[in-house]
Amino acid sequence: MIHFVYIIESEADGTFYIGVSSDPEKRLGKHNLPHKYSLFEIPPSNKKFFFLRLFLSLP
Secondary structure, eight states: OOEEEEEEEETTTOOEEEEEESOHHHHHHHHTSOEEOSSOEEOOOOEEEEEEEEESOOO
16 A cells, blocks of 8 residues: 655644645645634644655555
8 A cells, every 4th residue: 555754834834744644635635624622723724735755665
């Protein structure tokens, strides 16, 4: 199974997030949805790929 290692950047505040996914476009869409926590909700933000690399296998 192939996997992608990615780094996304928030255009709102310049923060980065590192992750692994077999479907990075779908995962990026989820990152751009609002996040709901117990005390507050984080509004959606525009995130984009900063780095994306394909791996045929992971250790």
